[in-house]
Amino acid sequence: MSLELIGLLGVILLLVLLAARMWNALAMAIIGFFGIAIIRGFGQALTTAGQTPYLFIGKYELAVIPMFVLMGMVVSEAGIGAECYYTMNKWFGHMRGGLAIATTWACALFAAITGMSVSGIVVMSKIALPEMQRYNYDTGLSAGAIAASSTMGILIPPSIGFVIYGILTEISIGKLFMAGIIPGILEALFYMITIYIICRFNPKKGPPGPKSTFKEKVFSLKNTWAVLVLFVLVMGGLYMGVFTPTEAGAIGAFGAIIIAIVSRKLSTRNFPNILLETGIMTAMILLLMMGVSLFQKFVAFSELPFAMGNFIAGLAIPRTAVFASIVLMYIILGCFLPAIATLMLTIPIIYPVILSMGYDPIWYGVIMVRMIEMAGITPPVGIDCFVLSGISGIPLGTIFRGVVPFIIADVCHVALLIAVPSLSLFLPSTMM
Template identity: 45%
Template sequence: MSETIIGVWGIVVLFVCLALRIPVGMSLLLVGFGGIWVIDDSRSAIATLSSETYSSVSSYSMSVIPLFVLMGNIAGAAGYSQRLYDAAHNWIGHLRGGLSSATIVGCAAFAAVSGSSVATAVTIGKVALPEMKRFGYADGLATGSVAAGGTLGILIPPSTGFVLYAILTEESIGKLFIAGIIPGLLLTLLFIAVIFITTSLKPSEGPAGPRTNWKQKAGASFNAMPLVSVILVSIGGIYLGVFTPVEAAGVGSFMVAVMALVSRSITWKDFGPILGETVSMTAMLYLIVIGAHVFGPFLALTHIPETLGTALEGTGLGPYSTLFLILIGYIILGMFFDGLAMLVVTLPIVFPIITTLGFDPIWFGVIAVIVIEMGLITPPVGLNVFVVKAVAEKVPMATIFRGVFPFWIAMAVCLLLLVAIPQLALFLPAQMAQ
């Protein structure tokens, strides 16, 4: 049996493992280790496992993961998500569909400290869904805005998706974070446009909420300032070159912890569950990285990336036609597999093709993360949809999927704009480099 055939079987086994809900990291680890053993021998497999495990986990850049996860967990436990939503609610809640728009804005703001789509959807959903239900919002618009808004968690920096992409491709985490800012804001505006169009066509979908006076607006904005200041310091520090991403994560975590303790939003006793959740999430992400670093050498031995690259070159398709095929493949895979799993499985194959075609790797990182976002709300898997379903138990799954469809279209529009105008992602990193 040739090495390429072994590689194909390995990928099939990997997808079977993922379909059986075996953890992503463990699936990658098992297939990579087993594949190297079959192609080479047990000594090579054991040597790869030990060396890649140590080198990946001991990498300095990996420390950004637990620090940003900790920052998001403290912010969520301290109730800062409620403050962000209240501020947005006070400013735009009186508009038609205003509560849904406030949900999107709240998700975008909380995404800037959480780095997780699931955490963003759960945290903001618990706050926003009861409010939208109280004011008579349609279930589809209410749940759809939470599920779609939650996806901003892996696009607006800090982002676990960008961190994994950077580690797997050896690109700059800081540049990827900064590259996600304009696309993240663009997608936020497109989501709000979807809500405006929906409520203009069907006003009953999102009735206007009560008006607030300037004093209430100012008070809500003041309450949200602690978390906004953390966002400005951490992300602004990276952009200005004051902090590395790891240092920014440390500073941000420290600031959130001090503010939460001083304001008595949390107590020292609350740190036990917070740290436990942080360790659990970090371990999961570390296992994915370890698995990806073992799976990568296995793919290299199978020569599948080179074979695919040669095959695509032989088709005579241009760079953008090839990119289109890759994106369609990502969207199809996103219908069945978790986004991070899809990223770590496909990057060893796709990334060499992308760089050969001459596309900027930072730009493609943003593109890849947006496609992953689309998978988070695409049936039948749609992880964020299941998360929202857990919060809104009485809303049928079909209603939530119908609700997120217009937002999926907005993501596709954002994707097309980024392909047509790469500077939307590359402008800020270029300024940062200067």
């Protein structure tokens, strides 16, 4: 049996184990270990299993993960997400669909200091959803706006998805963060336009709320100072070359704690729970990375990426068709797997193929993260929709109907990013 066939069978078996709901980290570790044993022998597999995971998670760069996770946990607990919503409500609430538009921009602001989509769903389902229900908003529109907008947490920096992609591919995390800023802003604009069109043709779906005076709008901006300070501190330091990503994460986490304490939004009773949740989330990510390190070694030993690259190069089809197939694969996988697991599963196999086709790795990282983000709300198994349904009690069918217009907006947004790579590459190219 050829090495490439062993690698392909290993990938297929891994998908079977994941479909059987085996824990992602364990499934990748098992396939990696026994795959190496078949190719290089049991002794080599034992040596690799003893050394590779330890060396992998011992990298200094991985210290950035708990820092940004802690930063996100602190700002979530401090109620900063609610303040973002109240500010955006003052500015957009009087428009048709204004409360849903306010939710979109609040999620964008919140994403800029959390880096996770679930945090946005939890906060907005408790803050924005009751407000939209109070003004008789269509339930599907309300749920769709929350589910779709919350996914921006994985695209807008500091994105945990970009951190993991950067570590696994050894690409500058700072440049990846910069690459996500313009696409993130454009995504929020696309969602805003989508909501406006929906409510333009059917005003009953998003009745206008109370109108605020200009003074009230300006005064409400004080609620966003924490977001602006943290974002400028972290992203500005990275952009100017003052901080490394790890240092930026530490400064961001420390800054979030100081802001929460000074503004009296974080009690000492809550802090141990925040640290515990941070530890749990970090441990989950690191265990996944230990599993993927073994799987990555197995894939490398099997020479599967090299064989795939040669196979694709020999096909009489344009590389755009191949790239479209990869994009479709991410949508399908992202429907069934969490974003982080999808990243770790596919990067060892697909990334070398992307490089062999001559695509820019930073641009590809943005597209990949964007597709995984889109998959999180795609029926029939959009994970973020299940999370929102569990928290809010809204029927899953209603949520799926509500996200359809936003998925159409996602397709248009992704098409724009693919057609104009400079939208992702401009800011990284200007970094110091």
